[in-house]
Amino acid sequence: MTKDIRNWQAVQQEVLRRINAREWPPGALIPNEADLATEFGCARATVNRALRAVAEAGLLDRKRRAGTRVALQPVARATLSIAVIRQEVEDKGARYDYRLLARKLVRPPAPVRRVLKTGKAALLHVRALHFADDVAYALEDRWINPAGAPGVLDQSFDTTSANEWLLEHTPYTGGDIALSAHSATSAEAQELGCAEGAALFALTRNTWNGDTAVTRVSLLFAHGYAMQADL
Amino acid sequence: MTKDIRNWQAVQQEVLRRINAREWPPGALIPNEADLATEFGCARATVNRALRAVAEAGLLDRKRRAGTRVALQPVARATLSIAVIRQEVEDKGARYDYRLLARKLVRPPAPVRRVLKTGKAALLHVRALHFADDVAYALEDRWINPAGAPGVLDQSFDTTSANEWLLEHTPYTGGDIALSAHSATSAEAQELGCAEGAALFALTRNTWNGDTAVTRVSLLFAHGYAMQADL
DNA sequence: CAGAATAATATGTGCAGACATAATACGCAT
């Protein structure tokens, strides 16, 4: 008998090893918590902690009464951390700069109205450019709902980007993100300094605070941008 | 005094509410676990569970002895679940189809060799098309390391995509993903049925099992594709 | 006063036991 596995991280490691080595093949039912606890010489709570962690990582499927089985299709989850643009730029060791292009309180076009469900209300439309070492990095096109972001109308966004101001002053409870590829229009090409029709990476994000829309932002990144994540 | 908050999800909810309502503003130090436990009328372990969950979500920063404080910059983490393509297609209610374009054991070009660190070894190169309702959905270009995927050389991949076969037969311990925008070459345009130079969404993924490379795959999605995620 | 040794403190983790809950299996009545 090998020496006891008494902490949850060791248990997790051993579980991962067995899954990886196919000792517990995909789809197989694994021993229950109590049995594993006996085998490892630790408390059931410890096994529970470990199995819960592995299940959160997507490698195990757990159901009450039915037991725990190895996931058939370990859904590869990549967590992208969408940081503030300034930080993203500075993390790459570049000098960050920001320029406001436009700021206007208007009624948004139908698609935006429909998504944000703001009806006839006027929203604050902000367009800005983010630079890394004086080279255009991303083009921001944002709609802000004053009802969801109190105080936003007093902000000029001359020097602080809406990106940062909102993060600090406006709480949110949820949202969604869409990533896509976009062909640069001539205006975008000029602003981002690339050829018209160039393939650009686009990120569109809607943010909500409960039921009220906070903001919708489209970020168009300069040509060559790639978003990285780990598995 | 409000009624006791005795389970960790209720504690979590209350903590989130306080953060959201700025009762605990960004950067503030919150009461320690023991005090919160007394206030909520539950055990410290319960508070711990709740705070740990909130911290994992990125809204709290915890350090021993220093205490727990509200994150200054709640890094928005979006977890993309990269499913098997077949499943992704079928989930959209479309009929999935697959066609192998090429399969060859060759020494990969320098960039691939460099990333996978496979030296002079020959890798299996597989190119295939995925269809949704008979329309091209994604173009797969994959390099597989036979040393990291035993038995792969016996597979023809005529009917089963490498995507699925690998998932079922080859364990992995880690990897990385890059998302980007790519301008369609004429060959790609023809295969995916779009205009040359169209902006396409690209996903490149490297997978490892310990220190040995398993596979590197590039997926080029048809025009208009968007990857969705929630916050 | 500087630097090292020591104390204090908040989180991290483990344990044993208990009850809650969901899902399945089984047995009984029709």
Add this chain to the structure above:
DNA sequence: ATGCGTATTATGTCTGCACATATTATTCTG
């Protein structure tokens, strides 16, 4: 057989307690 109620079972969670560990504050010493 068929359907329903009940028993069983594995996971989910809470509690109270203990000790571990990282980090900061304080005190001691030269």
